Amino acid sequence: MAKQPGSVFVSLYFMVLGILLVVSAGMLAIGVRELASSSDPSQSMFYVLIGTSGLAITLYSIWQIQSKTKGLKIQVAKVVTVLECGSCHKKVTRNFKEGDYVYGTGEKCGSCGSDAPMTITDVFAEKPPQKKTTL
Amino acid sequence: MQLPALQQQDNPIGIIMNLVFLAMFFVFVVWGQRIQLTISLRDVEYALSRLKIMRDEARRAAVENLKRIGKSDKDPTYYVDRYLEYVFIPPVTMDPAGVVWKYDHLIGVTEDRVKDEVKAIAPAANEAQQFNLQNLLEVAQVLNTYYRVIRHYYIFGKKTASYFMIIQIQMLLPQIMREAEALLGAVHAFTYGHPIGDGAGALVAARFMHGRETKEVAKDTVLGETDIEGRRVLVVKSKGPGGTVGRPGDAVSAIIKKRRGISTVLMVDAGLKLEGEKSGEIFEGIGAAIGGIGTEKFKIEEAATKKKVPLYGIIIKMSTQEAVTPITKEIAEGIELAVQRVKEVIKERTKIGDLVLLVGVGNTMGIGQ
Ligand SMILES: [Zn+2]
Numbered sequence: 001m002a003k004q005p006g007s008v009f010v011s012l013y014f015m016v017l018g019i020l021l022v023v024s025a026g027m028l029a030i031g032v033r034e035l036a037s038s039s040d041p042s043q044s045m046f047y048v049l050i051g052t053s054g055l056a057i058t059l060y061s062i063w064q065i066q067s068k069t070k071g072l073k074i075q076v077a078k079v080v081t082v083l084e085c086g087s088c089h090k091k092v093t094r095n096f097k098e099g100d101y102v103y104g105t106g107e108k109c110g111s112c113g114s115d116a117p118m119t120i121t122d123v124f125a126e127k128p129p130q131k132k133t134t135l
Numbered sequence: 136m137q138l139p140a141l142q143q144q145d146n147p148i149g150i151i152m153n154l155v156f157l158a159m160f161f162v163f164v165v166w167g168q169r170i171q172l173t174i175s176l177r178d179v180e181y182a183l184s185r186l187k188i189m190r191d192e193a194r195r196a197a198v199e200n201l202k203r204i205g206k207s208d209k210d211p212t213y214y215v216d217r218y219l220e221y222v223f224i225p226p227v228t229m230d231p232a233g234v235v236w237k238y239d240h241l242i243g244v245t246e247d248r249v250k251d252e253v254k255a256i257a258p259a260a261n262e263a264q265q266f267n268l269q270n271l272l273e274v275a276q277v278l279n280t281y282y283r284v285i286r287h288y289y290i291f292g293k294k295t296a297s298y299f300m301i302i303q304i305q306m307l308l309p310q311i312m313r314e315a316e317a318l319l320g321a322v323h324a325f326t327y328g329h330p331i332g333d334g335a336g337a338l339v340a341a342r343f344m345h346g347r348e349t350k351e352v353a354k355d356t357v358l359g360e361t362d363i364e365g366r367r368v369l370v371v372k373s374k375g376p377g378g379t380v381g382r383p384g385d386a387v388s389a390i391i392k393k394r395r396g397i398s399t400v401l402m403v404d405a406g407l408k409l410e411g412e413k414s415g416e417i418f419e420g421i422g423a424a425i426g427g428i429g430t431e432k433f434k435i436e437e438a439a440t441k442k443k444v445p446l447y448g449i450i451i452k453m454s455t456q457e458a459v460t461p462i463t464k465e466i467a468e469g470i471e472l473a474v475q476r477v478k479e480v481i482k483e484r485t486k487i488g489d490l491v492l493l494v495g496v497g498n499t500m501g502i503g504q
Binding site: 030077096098099100101102103104123124126127 | 148263323327328329330338341345375376460461462463464466467501502503504
């Protein structure tokens with residue numbers, strides 16, 4: 001999105017942020033220096049105050065922009081399939097394979113050697129979505 | 136308020152500060168709303184760029200899966216792009232009598248058309264996969280609609296510099312973005328055919344229907360018969376494992392018409408929870424528990440009212456996100472709870488020997504019978 005109609009505003013915004021950053025830092029420096037030497041602490045305190053809040057606002061804005069441009073994240077859950085053997089009723093949980101569906105048939109039972117394939121009784125997302133992929 | 140710096144008139148920095156404050160005062164008085172507008176526009180612009188990314192991703196997934204599953208020699212991109220711009224033109228409601236049947240007809244036509252086109256563009260897909268591809272296309276289409284509508288208001292608000300236009304759309308954004316994110320999450324589920332939260336009702340019906348003989352009673356809707364606690368129970372669900380909601384309304388009215396002496400209609404559906412409620416919780420109520428545009432609900436209510444059959448609903452609560460993503464552990468537990476609850480309700484509300492109609496409503500993707 002380089003040719004956005006709002007890109008003029010965006011660059012202006014960054015310019016203002018930059019100026020604010022420099023001015024705030026300067027104010028803070030003056031304030032701190034005067035606080036050490038001056039006989040009027042209220043004025044230097046005022047500079048320190050303005051300088052710190054200016055810095056805070058600027059850094060907050062930058063952080064906000066940064067977090068917004070980090071990109072879109074979609075959560076992909078790990079889905080598992082539960083199969084049950086018709087003859088020995090043993091339950092097996094394994095990763096979901098494409099084509100699996102509840103009350104569909106899976107592979108043969110490994111423990112009793114029955115010829116009939118196992119029945120899928122459940123398909124669900126094992127854990128709350130945790131793996132994140134960035135688009 | 137007396138600012139210390141403002142008193143230092145002899146100090147050059149003080150004078151500058153004074154001027155700056157004065158200038159800022161004027162800037163905010165004159166351009167205050169303009170600044171607000173710019174900030175709001177930035178918010179909408181950000182949401183818009185995200186919606187575009189989501190739309191493009193859903194579109195890419197649709198094209199990729201049509202190629203992967205369909206194995207057609209034709210490139211599906213053109214078809215997908217055309218589908219994204221399809222519009223449903225709703226019937227006029229000035230004279231509302233009979234509008235349900237008009238909707239019903241138009242929805243049927245739309246479904247058939249999309250089904251035929253998917254069949255043509257993805258010849259290698261089996262029936263279930265065709266349904267899933269249709270769902271995937273629908274997701275991309277809805278995301279495209281969101282994108283287009285937000286873009287419209289964004290550009291319109293910007294052109295007219297209308298603050299109120301922009302704050303209205305800004306107000307709706309959290310809800311829209313949440314739904315859009317849920318839909319994007321659904322892309323993965325529709326790609327592989329995972330059972331989704333919305334299929335909770337269908338899965339409850341499948342629990343009762345499994346192992347019984349089934350027959351198709353309405354388009355993409357099956358009926359099975361079983362016995363629970365001495366009652367004859369007719370179980371209806373959409374035909375799995377393809378992603379479809381079937382036509383439960385047609386099924387219920389056909390069954391009520393054909394089978395005499397149905398004492399109760401019991402419906403199980405997934406419902407949206409309110410913030411603060413737990414996922415997988417069971418709610419009960421009276422009435423037709425079914426969502427959607429309203430045509431199927433209308434048919435069920437009509438049929439039940441005509442024969443004076445009581446309608447009970449059991450709802451499994453979940454969020455928008457959970458409704459379109461793979462069934463979670465909590466919802467799976469809710470489904471088993473609902474199965475127990477169905478048995479209890481049948482025991483409490485009907486007598487031995489009664490005929491009960493149980494309808495499992497929802498998208499049955501990944502759920503057979
Ligand atoms: Zn076995």
